[in-house]
Amino acid sequence: MITPLRLRHAASLAEHGSFRRAAVTLRISQPALSKSVQALEGALGVKLFERRRDGVIPTEFGKLVLEHTRNLVHAESELLRQIQLVAGLEAGALNIAFGPLPGAMSVYPAAGALLARHPNLRLSLQSISWREVIQAVIEKKADLGIAEISGASHDDSLKTELIGEHRVHFLCRAGHPILRESRITLAQLIRYPWTSTRLPLRMAETFPPAMGRAGAIDKLTGDFVPAVDLWSPASIGELIEQSEVLALAPLSIVERQLASGRVVVVPSGAIDLRGRYGFLYLRSRPLSPAAQAYMAEIRAHEKLVARHESLLATNYAQARRSSRR
Numbered sequence: 654m655i656t657p658l659r660l661r662h663a664a665s666l667a668e669h670g671s672f673r674r675a676a677v678t679l680r681i682s683q684p685a686l687s688k689s690v691q692a693l694e695g696a697l698g699v700k701l702f703e704r705r706r707d708g709v710i711p712t713e714f715g716k717l718v719l720e721h722t723r724n725l726v727h728a729e730s731e732l733l734r735q736i737q738l739v740a741g742l743e744a745g746a747l748n749i750a751f752g753p754l755p756g757a758m759s760v761y762p763a764a765g766a767l768l769a770r771h772p773n774l775r776l777s778l779q780s781i782s783w784r785e786v787i788q789a790v791i792e793k794k795a796d797l798g799i800a801e802i803s804g805a806s807h808d809d810s811l812k813t814e815l816i817g818e819h820r821v822h823f824l825c826r827a828g829h830p831i832l833r834e835s836r837i838t839l840a841q842l843i844r845y846p847w848t849s850t851r852l853p854l855r856m857a858e859t860f861p862p863a864m865g866r867a868g869a870i871d872k873l874t875g876d877f878v879p880a881v882d883l884w885s886p887a888s889i890g891e892l893i894e895q896s897e898v899l900a901l902a903p904l905s906i907v908e909r910q911l912a913s914g915r916v917v918v919v920p921s922g923a924i925d926l927r928g929r930y931g932f933l934y935l936r937s938r939p940l941s942p943a944a945q946a947y948m949a950e951i952r953a954h955e956k957l958v959a960r961h962e963s964l965l966a967t968n969y970a971q972a973r974r975s976s977r978r
Contacts, residue, residue: 749947
């Protein structure tokens with residue numbers, strides 16, 4: 654018989670190119686997998702795989718079957734999602750893809766608050782680049798994206814909502830040579846390597862074409878790629894407190910180092926850069942109760958973050974500028 658289980662077995666074999674690796678992934682024995690694939694070939698009356706010493710590859714018949722299998726698996730996944738959507742918060746699952754900055758600011762505290770209210774929810778939290786978040790939502794690999802939304806503004810299939818806007822400050826170690834300057838300009842800042850996540854075109858277009866040691870403009874996307882390209886800004890303080898690198902980040906990410914005096918704000922008030930991110934989801938795909946509840950937790954946490962960032966700016970950024978006058 655042609656069963657969904659046997660089709661999934663064939664799909665796994667094609668993906669891994671090895672009976673041993675596919676069997677491990679499927680958590681069945683290698684003989685059981687071989688028997689399942691042989692039964693599928695017998696039911697179809699064609700050979701689906703070419704067995705070789707270096708592995709297995711699909712035949713033309715196999716490629717045709719695998720194409721239909723992908724559609725079947727996707728339809729099954731979408732059916733389960735719709736059932737979970739109706740089931741609501743007590744039995745649902747939520748797949749969230751998010752970029753580096755929201756991951757450092759709100760994603761995890763909001764997830765913790767959601768699970769405290771609804772402990773039976775299943776969450777998948779996937780940290781990837783902000784451009785990959787957009788693609789994950791479009792390909793339905795994520796129910797909800799949280800990332801820089803400027804790259805999605807021209808895609809009519811997506812809905813967006815701005816939820817976070819935070820001033821990013823230049824930061825350096827205490828005693829950094831740039832602090833000796835009486836007035837710090839962009840020309841002086843680019844004499845040193847910068848570290849941050851990749852900055853989108855809307856921020857990069859404020860920079861000159863030649864960025865010295867700070868980094869470079871990606872010719873394909875227009876993004877600014879810093880000299881030290883970070884995918885996880887949470888440890889940015891430890892990086893800069895031991896080097897000449899300048900960081901671009903919200904103050905809450907380096908709060909501990911600011912309090913100890915190991916990291917200080919570079920007084921560059923004329924340069925106003927802001928990290929922005931928001932929700933991304935498909936217009937054609939209804940948001941589940943779990944997604945809506947998580948979005949509410951994010952909004953609430955973002956208000957707390959904004960107030961805290963304002964307090965930190967008063968204590969460290971504004972105080973630093975006043976001390977230089």
